[in-house]
Amino acid sequence: MAGMSKQGAWTRWEQVDPSRITWAELWKAESLWIKFLVQFIYDVLPSPANLHTWGLADTPECKLCQKRGTLEHILSSCSKALGEGRYRWRHDWVLKVLADSICTAIQHSKTQAAPKQTITFIRAGQKEQHQRPWPTAGLLSTARDWQLQVDLGRQLKFPGNITATSLRPDMVLTSESTKQVVILELTVSWEDRIEEAHERKRAKYVELSSECWNNGWKVRCEPVEVGCRGFAGHSLLRTLKLLGVRGLLLRKATRNILEATERASRWLWIRRGDPWSDRPLGHKPGTDHPRLGRPGEGV
Numbered sequence: 001m002a003g004m005s006k007q008g009a010w011t012r013w014e015q016v017d018p019s020r021i022t023w024a025e026l027w028k029a030e031s032l033w034i035k036f037l038v039q040f041i042y043d044v045l046p047s048p049a050n051l052h053t054w055g056l057a058d059t060p061e062c063k064l065c066q067k068r069g070t071l072e073h074i075l076s077s078c079s080k081a082l083g084e085g086r087y088r089w090r091h092d093w094v095l096k097v098l099a100d101s102i103c104t105a106i107q108h109s110k111t112q113a114a115p116k117q118t119i120t121f122i123r124a125g126q127k128e129q130h131q132r133p134w135p136t137a138g139l140l141s142t143a144r145d146w147q148l149q150v151d152l153g154r155q156l157k158f159p160g161n162i163t164a165t166s167l168r169p170d171m172v173l174t175s176e177s178t179k180q181v182v183i184l185e186l187t188v189s190w191e192d193r194i195e196e197a198h199e200r201k202r203a204k205y206v207e208l209s210s211e212c213w214n215n216g217w218k219v220r221c222e223p224v225e226v227g228c229r230g231f232a233g234h235s236l237l238r239t240l241k242l243l244g245v246r247g248l249l250l251r252k253a254t255r256n257i258l259e260a261t262e263r264a265s266r267w268l269w270i271r272r273g274d275p276w277s278d279r280p281l282g283h284k285p286g287t288d289h290p291r292l293g294r295p296g297e298g299v
């Protein structure tokens with residue numbers, strides 16, 4: 001499998017969490033969806049490039065830009081799709097779900113008391129059991145005044161009391177009382193390029209982070225990646241855990257985020273040759289966003 005460049009591409013996804021679907025979910029799933037998912041993940045959907053390879057189409061061209069229409073091109077590298085805001089629409093849709101999950105976690109952390117130290121009594125002659133340390137409760141438990149700003153509809157302005165910048169991260173989480181700031185940047189990327197996206201986004205905020213430090217703020221910059229086909233980058237799980245999203249909350253948040261990504265990508269796939277006018281899923285992010293990356297970088 002590892003030797004197959006297309007169907008075996010997943011064996012080279014090092015920054016991707018492999019758990020994607022449980023047996024229980026698979027049992028309940030509709031066969032059409034399972035068929036789509038398998039073709040989607042192994043890159044054997046009838047894309048123009050595949051149809052051409054299989055001898056079923058005269059040309060491998062993308063209907064939007066006339067370049068080679070592979071699945072990767074359609075979902076993340078088409079310059080016309082990028083310019084029309086298709087990838088931005090998917091990005092903002094996933095960002096909204098991620099932000100909702102963090103809001104829920106903030107509310108949840110306010111209701112949680114800090115874990116108490118307990119004393120374990122041991123019977124005479126018994127050996128002391130090694131106690132597992134309490135899991136650290138995460139960043140959200142370190143303050144009660146966390147505020148989350150999300151860059152949806154071009155709303156975000158980096159807090160001027162921390163530092164002045166023209167950069168606009170996707171999310172900024174701040175606690176005034178403890179002088180903490182967390183910069184979160186989401187990228188929905190082709191699975192093979194998750195690592196590259198992570199490094200690029202980290203580099204983008206190095207300077208801003210050091211300015212925050214210099215102004216006396218404890219800062220964390222966490223680029224978060226989700227694969228186009230609904231696979232979580234390790235960075236997604238790591239960041240949610242860092243914030244203190246754990247257990248059921250973590251499972252729920254991850255499932256919602258991955259489901260949203262896959263649904264949005266599926267929509268981009270279905271509409272691959274159609275004009276981009278009415279936007280689905282009830283969410284209408286702006287299409288003329290100034291922060292468009294280059295095709296293939298992931299937005």
Ligand SMILES: [Zn+2]
Nearest residue numbers: 062064065078
């Ligand atoms: Zn194209």
